[in-house]
Amino acid sequence: MTGSLNLPLAGRVFVRGLTVEQATATLASVYAQYLRRPTVTISLLQRRPIQIGVAGEVRSPGTYTVPINAETSQLPRVTQMLETAGGITQIADLRQVQIRRPQPTGGEQVINVNLWELLQTGNLAFDATLRDGDTIFVPETSVNLAEAPLLNNTSFSGDVNLPVNVSIVGEIYRPGTYTVTGSPARATEAGLPGQNQSLSSVGGPPTVTRAIQVAGGIKPLANIRQVQVKRLTRSAQEQVFEVDLWALLQDGDARQDAVLQSGDTIVIPAVSALDPATASQLGSASFAPDEIQVNVVGEVIQPGVVQLSPNTPLNQAILAAGGFDNRRARKGNVQLIRLNVDGTVSRQEIDVDFTEGLSDANNPALRDSDVIIVSPTGWSTFSDTVSDVVQPLENIFSIFTLPFRFLRLF
Template identity: 45%
Template sequence: MVNTGSLKFLTQPAVGAALLTAVHLILPSASLAQGQSVSPNSQTVPATRAQVFPNSQPVSPQIQQPDTRYLLGGGDLIRVNVFEVPEYTGEYQIPPGGAINLPLIGSVSVQGFTTEQAADIITEKYRKFLKRPQISINLLSPRPINILVAGEVTRPGSYTLSLAGGAGNNPGVQYPTVLAALTTAQGVTLAADVTQVQLKRKTGNSTEQLVTLNLKQLIETGNTAQDITLRDGDVIVVPTATSFNVAEARNLFAANFAASQTAPRTVAVIGEVYRPGSYLVSAGSTDAQNGGAAGSGLPNLTRAIQLAGGITSQADIRNIKLRRPTRTGKEQTVDINLWQLLQTGDINQDIIVQDGDTIVIPTATEISPAEATQLATTTLSPSRIQVGVVGEVKQPGAVQLQPNSSLNQALLAAGGFNDARASKGSVELIRLNANGSVTKRNVKVDFKQGINEETNPILRNNDVVVVNRSGIARTGDGLNILAGPLGIILNLGRLFGL
C-alpha cells in the first residue's frame, strides 16, 4: 500500500523530473548486472534500428541530396535593395570577376555566395555609413550554367545549358537536369555503367560534394529522384561498366538518355563471313539481297553480318566475340551465342552494335551437316552463293546455290554429268582461300552419300568444280585430231583424180 505522503511527494513536478533522471542513470547499471562488460574508456554507441526494432524491415537507402543552394556568379542579374535608402537600391549584372560596384562602399565580391550570404557581406560594409542597414538581394535572371560531361558518353566535353523560365520577379525558373546534360552530350554509350553515375558539385566553402546516381532505377521504376537538377560548375562522370549484360544493354539502348538509335555506326566484321571488312550499320537499312527488309530493324549484330555477306559454312556462331572500345582506352569483350538465338529466340544475343565495334566470327572446329543445312535457311547466311561448274557437264558455267549446298547439288544444278564424255569417278575442287591462296583436290563422287568432307563436301562461294573427260573421250578426241589432216589429204586426192 502506497503512503499518501509519499504519493504527494512524487507528484511534485520538480521531484518527478529528478526521479526520471535518476532512473535513466540507473538503467545502464542494470545492463551490467545482466553480464555485459564495458571498458572503462569505452564510449556509448547509439543503438541501431535493428537492435531497437529487431523484427522491423530495413529502410531503403535514400539518395544523398546535393547542395541545391544557388551560388552567385558572373552573368547573374541581381537587385540589391537597401531598405529606406532607395537611391542606393539598384540592379547589377555581375561581371565575370564576381564583384559589383555599390554606392558609398565601392567594389564588393559576391562570387560563390548565396543571395543571403552576399546580403550579409554588403550589410557589414554599409554599417560604416548607415546606422541600421537592412539589405536584401533578389536574383532577377540567373546565368546559363556551365557543366562538364565525361566518361561513357558520345561526345564528352564542356557544355553551356540554358535555364527555362525566370527567377526573382519571375520565380518559375527551371534548371536543367542530369538527363538533359547527358542528352546534350548525345547520350551514354552502350559500354556505360548507369548505376554508378557520379555528380561532382562545388559547395560554398570551396569543398566538393560527390553524389552517386543510379539511372537504372529511373528506367525500371521511374525514380525521378535520380534526375537531379544541375548547378553551374557541376561535373557528371559516366563510368565504364566492368561487366556486360546483354539484356540490360538492350534496355539502355531504348532509354531516352542513350546514344541516338538512328545514327550510323561503323563496325568491323572479320572471320568467317563472305565479305570481311568495315561497314556502316544503320537502323532501318538492311541488305535486302540477304533476306532483310529495307526500312526496318535495329543496328544489331545480325544486320552487320548480313552487310558482310553472311556467314560461311565454316562459321562457329556459338562463340562469336564482340570487341568494344571504351573511354578508358581498354576494350570490353562480349561473348555471343547466335545458336541460342536461333533455337530459343533469345533476342538479347542479337546485341545492338555501336561505333567502333569489332565482330569476330571464329572458324568451327567441327561441322554438323544437319546444323549446316539449318543455318543455310536463316538470315545469317547469304540468300545465294555462286559456284562454277565446268568441263564435262550438260550445262557448264556459273550456278546459283543456296548457302551450305554440297558438291552433288552443284553437279545436279549444272545438269549432271555428260554421260558420253565425263569422268564420273572423281572431280577437281578448286578453292580460293581467304588468305589469297588456292587449293586444289580430287573428290570422289558418290550421289548416294549425304554431306561429308570426303565425297560430298559443302561448297563455298566462288568454288570451282572441274569435271574431267573420261579415258574413252580423251582417246576419241586424240584420234579426231590425227584424223583431221588425213581426211583433208584424201579429199584433195579425190578432187584431183589422184
C-alpha cells in the same frame, strides 16, 4: 561569382544553391540580429544560365550552357544533361554516376548517383538536381547483354537507330569497314553487300547481324557461337565481348544480336568443320548469303558457273549443270576442288549417288567457289586421242585431193 550577397549591416551572406524562398529565410534570420521582425523580399529579375560539364561514357562530352526559367527557377537534373550530351554509350555504368561539385572553400564534393535504381523504381530521388559548375562523370563498365535492351531504350540513351561506322573481319565474304544502318538487308550472292529491303519492319538499331549482311554474309565455316565485338572506351581502352548468334538462331535470344556503336570491330572466327545439320541451319540464316557460285566443268551438259543456295549438296550442282553427258562422262565419281580457309587447296574424290541426302562422304555440302570436275570415260579419252591424231592426216589428205576436186568442175 562567389554565390554571396554584400548587404548593409549583415555584410556577406552566402546564398549559392538556395531557392528564392530559402534565401529570403536566410536573410531574415541574419537581419533578425539587428532588427525586430525584419521583412525581407527577394525578387529574381533574371536567372543567368548555368554551366554543366559532362564527361565519360556519353556520346558528346563537353561543357553545356543551360538557360534557367526565371519563373520556376527549375535546375536541370542528371538525366536531362545526359540527354543534352547525346545520351549514354552502351558501356556506361549507371550505378556509379558521379556529380563533382566545386566547393566555395576549394576542392570538390563527389556525389554518387545510381541511375539504375531510377530505371528500376522510377524514384526521382535518384535523379539528382544539378547546380552551376557541376560536372557529371559517367564511368565505364563491361557490356551486359541482359541489361543492354533497357539501356538502349531509356530517355537519355540517345538515338541508337543512327547509322554507325564499323569494321568486320574473319569468316565473312567482304571484310572491311562499312556504314551500317538499321534497315534490314539480305546478302544475295555470296560476297556481295546486302541490299536494303522494302519491308514494313524497316527501322531499328544497327546490330551485329545487319553488319554481317552488309558485308556479304558469313562463310560456311564461320563460328557464330563466339563472334567477338571489340569496342573502345572514352579512356581509349579496348573492351571485347562475345555474342552467340547460334543462340539467336536456336532459341530466339535477341539479346545476342548486340547493338553496335561507331568504331566497333566485329571478328568472326572459324571452325575446323561443321556437321551437315548445323551447316544446313547456317545456310538458311538471315545473315547468310542467298546464293553461292560453284563451277562445274568437264563432261556435263552445261558446264560453267551455277548459282546455288548455300550448303547445296554436290549432286544437286551436277543436276543444275544439266546432269552428266551420258555418252562421255565417267559417272562413278567426280573430283571436288576447294580453297580452304588457310589458303591451301584440297582435292577430294566423290562417289556420286543421286539418291543420297547430304553426306560428307558421298554428297558433301558445297561452298562458294568450289569446283566440281566431271572426267570423261576411258573410251571418250581414247576417242579424243585418236581424233587428235587423225585430224591432221585428214587435213593433209584434203590438200592432195584438192586438184581432183577442181578438175571435176570441168
